[in-house]
Amino acid sequence: MKPTRRILRFTGIAVAVVVVLVLLVATLGQRTKPDLSLWHTTSLDAEFDAGDAADGFTWAQYLELEDRLFGELDEKIVRSSSNNAHPLWNRYAPGGSNNPETFPRNWNRSYERPLSTPAGGALLIHGLTDSPYSLRSTAEILHRQGLHIVGIRRPGHGTTPLALRQAEVDDWRAAVRIAYEHLVEVVDQGPIILVGYSNGAALSLDLALDCVGSDDLPIPDHIVLYSPAIGITRAAALARLPRLLNWMPWFSKFGWGSVEPELDPFKYSSFPNDAGYLTHVLTTSVRSRLAEIEGHEDATRFPPVLTFMSLADATVMVEAVVDGLHERLVDNDSELVIFDINRTARMHDFFRTDPATRLTALTARPSTPYRLTAITNADPSTDALEEWTRPARSTEPSVRPLDLVWPPGFYSLSHLAIPFPSDDPIYGTSPGPSPGWGVQLGALEPRGERGLLSISTGQFSRLRSNPFFPYIEQRLIDLTGGPSARENTSPTG
Numbered sequence: 001m002k003p004t005r006r007i008l009r010f011t012g013i014a015v016a017v018v019v020v021l022v023l024l025v026a027t028l029g030q031r032t033k034p035d036l037s038l039w040h041t042t043s044l045d046a047e048f049d050a051g052d053a054a055d056g057f058t059w060a061q062y063l064e065l066e067d068r069l070f071g072e073l074d075e076k077i078v079r080s081s082s083n084n085a086h087p088l089w090n091r092y093a094p095g096g097s098n099n100p101e102t103f104p105r106n107w108n109r110s111y112e113r114p115l116s117t118p119a120g121g122a123l124l125i126h127g128l129t130d131s132p133y134s135l136r137s138t139a140e141i142l143h144r145q146g147l148h149i150v151g152i153r154r155p156g157h158g159t160t161p162l163a164l165r166q167a168e169v170d171d172w173r174a175a176v177r178i179a180y181e182h183l184v185e186v187v188d189q190g191p192i193i194l195v196g197y198s199n200g201a202a203l204s205l206d207l208a209l210d211c212v213g214s215d216d217l218p219i220p221d222h223i224v225l226y227s228p229a230i231g232i233t234r235a236a237a238l239a240r241l242p243r244l245l246n247w248m249p250w251f252s253k254f255g256w257g258s259v260e261p262e263l264d265p266f267k268y269s270s271f272p273n274d275a276g277y278l279t280h281v282l283t284t285s286v287r288s289r290l291a292e293i294e295g296h297e298d299a300t301r302f303p304p305v306l307t308f309m310s311l312a313d314a315t316v317m318v319e320a321v322v323d324g325l326h327e328r329l330v331d332n333d334s335e336l337v338i339f340d341i342n343r344t345a346r347m348h349d350f351f352r353t354d355p356a357t358r359l360t361a362l363t364a365r366p367s368t369p370y371r372l373t374a375i376t377n378a379d380p381s382t383d384a385l386e387e388w389t390r391p392a393r394s395t396e397p398s399v400r401p402l403d404l405v406w407p408p409g410f411y412s413l414s415h416l417a418i419p420f421p422s423d424d425p426i427y428g429t430s431p432g433p434s435p436g437w438g439v440q441l442g443a444l445e446p447r448g449e450r451g452l453l454s455i456s457t458g459q460f461s462r463l464r465s466n467p468f469f470p471y472i473e474q475r476l477i478d479l480t481g482g483p484s485a486r487e488n489t490s491p492t493g
Contacts, residue, residue, distance in 0.1 A: 033253045033256065033258075033259045034259050034260075034261075036256075036259065037086070037262075038076075038077055038080060038082050038083055038092070039077055039092055039160040039161060039162060039262060040160070040161055040162055040256070040259065040270060041162065042076050042077060042080075042160065042162065043162060043163075043166065044069060044072050044073060044076065044159055044160065044163055045072065046065060046068040046069040046071075046072050047065075047069055047155055047156065047159070047163060047166070047167075048062060048065050048066070048069075048155050048171065048174075048175055049155060049168070049171045049174075050168065050170040050171050050173070050174040052065070052174075053174040053175075053177075053178060057178060058178070058182070059178055059179060059181075059182035062110070062175065062178055062179070063110060066109060066110055066153065069159065070106075070108075070109065070159070073159050073160070074101070077092050077160060078092050078093075078094055078099070078101075079094060089263050089438075089439055090261065090262055090263060091262045091263065091265045092262060097438045097439060098263055098264070098265045098439055099265070099438075100265040100266065100438075102438075103265065103437060103438065104437075107131055107132055107133035107136060107266055108131040108132070108133070108153060108157070108158030108159070108265075108266060109132070109153055109158060110132060110150075110151060110152050110153040110179075111132060111149075111150075111151045112148075112149065112150050112151070113139065113143050113148070113149035113151075114148050114149075114186070115143070115146060115147075115148055118146060118147060118148035118186075118187055118189075118190060119145070119147060119189075119190045119480075119481075120146065120147045120148070120187060120189070120190030120191040120192060120193065120221075120480070121147055121148040121149070121150070121183045121184070121186070121187035121190070121191075121192050121193070122139070122142045122147045122148070122150070122183075122192070122193040122194070122195055123150050123151075123152065123176075123180050123183050123192075123193075123194055123195070123204075124138060124139055124149065124150070124151040124152070124195045124196075125152060125176060125194070125195065125196045125197070125200035125201075125203050125204050126151075126152075126153075126154065126157070126197055126200045127197040127198030127199045127200045127201075127227075127229070128164075128198060128199035128200075128229070128275055128278075128279055129157070129161075129164065129267055129268040129271065129275065130157065130197065130198070130200075130266070130267050131153060131157055131158045131266040131267065132151040132152065132153055132158075133267075133426070134197050134266070134419055134420075135151060135195060135197055135200075135226075135419055136151075137419065137420065137421050137424065137469070137473075138195055138419060138476065139151055141473055141476050141477065142193065142195075142476065142480065145476075145477060145480040145481070146190075146480070147190075147193065147480065148183065148186060148187050150179050150182065150183045152175060152176060152179040154167075154171075154172050154175055154176070154200070154203075155167045155171040155172060155175055156171070156172075157268075158266075161262070161268045161269075161270040161271075161272055162272070164268065164272050164274065164275050165255065165272040165275070167278065168278070169278055169281050169282050169285075172282075173203070173206060173207075176203050176206075176207050177207065177210070177217075180194075180207055180217065181217070184217070184218050191220075191221035191222060191480070192218065192220045192221050192222075193220060193221065193222045193224060193479070193480075194207065194208060194220045194222070194223045194224070194303075195223075195224045195225075195226075196223070196224075196225050196226070197225075197226040197227065197418075197419050198226065198227050198228065198229050198315070198316070198415065199229045199279050199282065201225040201226065201227070201228030201229060201230070202228065202229045202230060202279075202282050202283050202286045203282065204223055204225065205223070205228075205230075205286050205290070205305075205325070206282070206285070206286050206289070207220075208220055208223055208303060209286070209289045209290070209293070209302075212293070212298045212301050212302055213298060219301060219303060220303050221303055222303055222304055222305075222306065222479060223303050223304070223305045223306070224305075224306050224307075224308075224476070225305060225306070225307045225308070225309075226307075226308050226309070226418045226419040227308070227309050227310070227313060227315070227316055227415045227416075227418045227419075228307055228309065228316065228321055228325065229279055229283055229315070229316050230283060230286065230287060230316065230317075230320045230321045230324045230325050231283060231287065231316065231317045231319070231320020231321065231324055255272060255273050255274065256270060256271065256272055256273065257271040257272065257273050257276065258270055258271045263439065263441070264426075264441060265438055266426065283320075287320070287324045287325075290324060290325060290328045291324075291328065293328075294328045299328070299329070299330050300330050300332075302330070302332065303332070304332045304333040304335075305325065305326070305329065305334040305335075305370075306334070306335050306337070306475065306479065307321065307325070307326070307334075307335070307336045307337065308337045308339070308418050308419075308472055308475075309321060309336075309337070309338060309339070309418065310338070310339045310412060310413035310414060310415065310417070310418060311338050311339060311340050311341060311355050311358060311359055311412070312355055312412040312413065312414065313414070313415045314414070314415060315415040316415060318338070318355070318358050319358065321336070322336065322362065326368070326369070326370045327368070327369065327370075329369055329370060330369060331370075331392050331393060333371070333392075334369070334370040334371065334392075335370055335371035335372075335373060336370055336371070336372055336373065337373045337375065337475070338359065338362075338372075338373070338374050338375070339375045339413045339418075339466075340359060340374055340375060340376035340377070341354075341355065341356075341411060341412040342383070342406045342410060342411045344380055344381070344382065344383055344406070345380040345381065347411050348380075351411070359374060359376075362374075363388070363397075366395055367392075367393045367394060367395055368390070368392060368393075369392055370392050371389065371390070371391050371392050372389070372390045373387060373388065373389045373390075374388040374389075375387055375388075375402070375404075375468060375471065376388060377406075378401060382405075383405045383406040384401070384402075384404070384405050385402045385404040385406070385468070386399055386400065386401050386402055387399065387400050387401075387402055402471065404467075404470070404471060406467070407429070407467050410463070410467065412463070413463060413466060413468075414462050414464075416462060416463065416464050417463045417464055417465055417466045418466055418472075419466070419469075419472075420442075420464060420465040420466055420469065421465060421466065421469035421470075421473075422465050422466070422467050422469065424442060424464075424465050425440065426438070426441055426442065427441055427442035427464035427465050428440070428442045428464075428465045429442050429463075429464075429465055429467070441464065442464040442465050
């Protein structure tokens with residue numbers, strides 16, 4: 001018995017030491033983060049959850065509930081007396097320059113862009129911490145091509161960062177299904193396209209899998225994905241553990257990966273750890289479901305997938321997108337488009353690591369069930385780009401020059417940049433005059449001494465727009481059948 005007691009005693013001491021160390025780290029982490037603000041601590045009650053999605057719950061009811069939600073946001077946060085001290089560039093400042101309610105349209109909200117005689121329809125699903133604004137440019141392109149557009153604001157988004165801590169994956173699934181059911185009801189002809197960005201891409205695939213396995217929902221004709229979150233770091237699985245300490249007041253910040261000033265009108269700057277955990281749950285489920293249909297009849301019914309992503313992506317693993325998604329698809333005209341880093345000779349010595357092995361491994365495969373395309377430098381002496389393409393089940397690639405060049409100072413795209421054009425009024429590097437659109441975040445280049453700014457420099461240095469978006473635009477036009485200037489199309493605000 002004595003050895004057993006010694007082991008138990010040693011184990012108890014070890015556990016106690018670990019707990020103390022965790023609490024110490026947590027305490028130190030608390031001290032480095034700014035104080036929580038009203039939008040980090042105040043709950044909103046009118047948010048949709050899966051329990052609301054009873055039989056017959058409609059898209060119109062979803063929008064009505066959203067109206068109440070934004071009224072509650074205005075009352076509890078924007079017009080609260082506790083919010084008066086915040087600077088005018090804060091998104092929650094009444095009448096502030098970055099308050100989205102002062103913009104031509106509040107793109108945090110779900111929206112619909114109908115046509116009198118649509119040639120098809122598209123459902124657009126934004127990413128984590130984002131809003132419907134992230135796919136605004138894609139919506140405009142597809143609408144000009146004659147598609148009826150539905151852009152959904154997912155539960156937990158577009159309001160306060162705290163709302164994202166209170167959301168669940170099933171809430172997202174239920175909301176997306178309601179939006180899709182509405183779209184297929186109002187569009188009685190033409191193709192149906194699902195468009196998903198990042199975490200929203202995983203939801204697009206999740207919905208398509210539901211359609212493939214159901215007789216109640218029509219299968220979409222195409223899926224377009226930007227920076228799809230098919231596989232993320234394993235650390236995301238542990239992201240909800242801090243909840244164990246949240247009940248203690250002095251650990252109130254422990255559930256937050258970052259606490260930043262909320263200057264972005266359409267994306268949370270603060271990041272709750274719960275959000276990372278939800279992404280882990282969703283991506284794990286989607287990858288498992290894709291593995292289950294591989295080699296079965298359902299795989300032949302799955303729609304073609306067109307994926308755009310950067311080879312340099314700090315959020316999503318390229319290998320996961322390839323092995324977890326595209327390699328599982330049958331030969332159904334799917335395509336993976338990868339934007340390479342800038343490989344001019346003058347840039348080479350600046351890279352800490354080179355992700356070239358990822359691209360080399362892909363191009364070295366003798367054949368793939370999908371079309372593989374790489375947008376890369378024509379040669380090390382030039383910023384000019386070319387398109388390297390290998391068709392599905394082929395060993396013979398083709399190369400064609402593109403009318404695209406790397407802008408000066410750009411060394412790669414990013415996870416964030418893919419769906420935004422350079423002239424985007426918020427995130428573009430060359431936004432142009434855009435009255436009423438607040439601070440042009442993509443064009444900011446703050447310079448000065450380090451350690452002075454209240455917001456991390458990474459918020460500014462990470463590329464937010466895609467200088468090669470014209471290539472994506474043309475691919476979307478090709479997908480919908482070519483140029484079409486429909487008379488019943490109206491411009492976006």
